[in-house]
Amino acid sequence: MRAIKVLLVDDQELMRQGLRKMLEIEDGIEVAGEAADxxxxxxxxxxxxxDVALVDARMPRMDGVELISRLSARQPGVASIVLSTFDEDDYIFGALRGGAVxxxxxxxxxxxxxxxxxxxGRGETxxxxxxxxxxxxxxxxTPPAPPPPAAPRGRLSAREAQVAALIAxxxxxxxxxxxxxxxxxxxKNHVSSLLRKYALRDRTRLALHLKDPPPS
Structure with a gap:
């Protein structure tokens, strides 16, 4: 079974070292990289x-909220988790809207x-x-937002339709x-393709959107 590859993002080196030591002793988890901002x-x-990015909220040059938004656009298969001292609304809702899981x-x-x-790593929130x-x-x-438009029929391959049904x-x-x-x-490749076709940012939004039977 392949290990879950984790990226540690925190401007405090001591914090990154502590997280690395904590995670590396666990079976099935690999610290694949570190970054300070x-x-x-x-x-x-x-x-x-x-597979997973542990991201601090406040960092120099680019904070966690902006990072998650950009990372979700570039690598939608990465599950980003904010690990922060701050529980302020701007950080919480900004990160979740940007694609954090x-x-x-x-x-x-x-x-x-x-x-x-x-x-x-299993795709859960x-x-x-x-x-x-x-x-x-x-x-x-907050009143519920209108659902995004469904992808036109015929745009999903047979395998994508199977993956969509199981996500739903x-x-x-x-x-x-x-x-x-x-x-x-x-x-993950099929999930990325579905995110593009449904014009959604992250897997959580995709799962919510697919609660109704997806196009076949």
Whole structure:
């Protein structure tokens, strides 16, 4: 089973070293690269092709919110998780709108962090309890946005339609790969193609959009 490749992005070297030591002792997790700010992270991500990026919110040159937005556009298969001291709305909602799959606070336990990395690597969303509560409260205050237009029929290949159906059913990339007997990397390629065809930024939005039966 291939290890989950993680990119660490934090302007504090001590923080990166601590995260590396914590993650490297875990089976199935590999620290593939480090960066001290968003601009460096884009370069490192292009080289190491991570599965998960742990991103600080406040950094010099390019902060975590902007990094996640750019990384989602360039490498939509990367699951970005904000790991921050700050639980301010601008960071939380900015990161999630930009394509983050999770938002954790730095006072989380090592077990919570490791579990979140594994879950994000499987395509799941991970939110700290205070962040989830803020998100629910915001959704209750905000009227639902109209759904994005569906992709025209005939635009999806047969395999893309199968992947779309399994995403709509809540399957992770690993489960889809096992079900269709294809490599997990191939699933990620199909997910990237679906994101382009549906004009969506991230897998979470794609899953929500595909709750109705996708075009065949």
């Amino acid at each position: 968003g601009e460096e992270a884009l370069l490192v991500a292009a080289e190491c092709r991570p 999770g938002y954790l606070l730095k006072d989380c336990t090592p077990e919570e962090l490791i579990d979140s990395v594994r879950r994000a 991970v939110l700290a309890s205070p962040v989830a509560a803020r998100l629910v409260a915001e959704l209750r205050r 059913a809540g399957a992770s990339n690993r489960e889809i790969a096992a079900r269709l007997r294809i490599a997990e990397g191939t699933v």
